[in-house]
Amino acid sequence: MLVDIAFVALGVVAVLSGAAVFVVDSMARATYALAVSFVAVGVQVLFLQQSYVGVVVILMMVMEMAVMAVYMVMFMGMNPALMPMSMVHSNRTAVATAVLTFLLLAAGILVVDWPARRGSPPPEVTEALGEALMGPQMLVMAVISPVMVATIVAGVVLAAPRTRYDRFGDDLRQRPPDDPQPGGVGR
Amino acid sequence: MTLEAALLISAAIFSVGLYGAISQQVVVMVMMGLELMINAVILAAAACWWFLAPGPTGQVLLMVVIAAMTLEMAMGFAVAVLLHRARQTDMTDMATDLSR
Numbered sequence: 484m485l486v487d488i489a490f491v492a493l494g495v496v497a498v499l500s501g502a503a504v505f506v507v508d509s510m511a512r513a514t515y516a517l518a519v520s521f522v523a524v525g526v527q528v529l530f531l532q533q534s535y536v537g538v539v540v541i542l543m544m545v546m547e548m549a550v551m552a553v554y555m556v557m558f559m560g561m562n563p564a565l566m567p568m569s570m571v572h573s574n575r576t577a578v579a580t581a582v583l584t585f586l587l588l589a590a591g592i593l594v595v596d597w598p599a600r601r602g603s604p605p606p607e608v609t610e611a612l613g614e615a616l617m618g619p620q621m622l623v624m625a626v627i628s629p630v631m632v633a634t635i636v637a638g639v640v641l642a643a644p645r646t647r648y649d650r651f652g653d654d655l656r657q658r659p660p661d662d663p664q665p666g667g668v669g670r
Numbered sequence: 671m672t673l674e675a676a677l678l679i680s681a682a683i684f685s686v687g688l689y690g691a692i693s694q695q696v697v698v699m700v701m702m703g704l705e706l707m708i709n710a711v712i713l714a715a716a717a718c719w720w721f722l723a724p725g726p727t728g729q730v731l732l733m734v735v736i737a738a739m740t741l742e743m744a745m746g747f748a749v750a751v752l753l754h755r756a757r758q759t760d761m762t763d764m765a766t767d768l769s770r
Contacts, residue, residue: 494679577693588681
């Protein structure tokens with residue numbers, strides 16, 4: 484009973500802090516509100532007996548929100564805790580879409596005759612996940628790995644201020660390269 | 671603690687995130703909306719795992735969702751940096767070239 488109440492309370496916290504992201508007057512507070520929402524969901528995942536995933540969600544999202552707060556300061560160029568802001572467009576359309584989506588999802592959730600649980604959880608959930616990742620599900624992680632490497636490369640290419648075209652010209656044949664700080668060995 | 675309750679909470683979080691992704695002008699705020707939507711997917715997937723089929727493979731799906739969220743953040747920040755560098759802005763309304 485106590486667990487049920489805590490689960491629902493955490494859900495309310497997650498939804499309200501999620502909504503606060505788009506209501507509060509500063510981007511710093513929005514970031515913290517999003518972190519609270521993620522931590523609440525992470526604890527809910529812990530309630531659902533998935534210790535590893537829950538802890539990963541909490542730790543990862545707290546760090547991610549810290550990085551996001553830095554980006555807020557970088558881009559907004561102002562004290563992000565003090566500056567009121569309201570930067571929205573198509574507000575009515577967005578509200579209507581969100582409400583309709585919730586009603587549609589809620590109707591589906593309540594109408595569907597959910598099947599009974601199949602099987603029972605393994606005694607050691609985290610151990611079972613590790614064995615799955617190292618065994619029959621290894622291909623999944625093996626596919627994700629190159630995607631992550633590609634993301635690192637793409638992220639650096641997108642965010643880099645100067646590319647090889649700036650250095651070597653449009654045909655990549657310009658020598659020596661046009662560098663703001665020339666190389667130290669006469670190149 | 672029922673499947674319906676967890677999924678309803680998840681649907682509410684998803685809808686809030688959808689509102690943010692549609693309505694916000696700042697790129698980083700749009701990313702926050704997307705993050706909330708993925709947050710809802712994490713909760714829904716965890717609830718489905720626990721209440722419907724608590725086998726080990728279901729948890730792998732959650733790991734994939736978390737990985738997808740990480741990739742979205744990384745690419746989103748890269749695009750935000752690029753937009754800021756190229757246009758001196760962080761607003762989506764200033765990057766509507768493909769909508770013409």
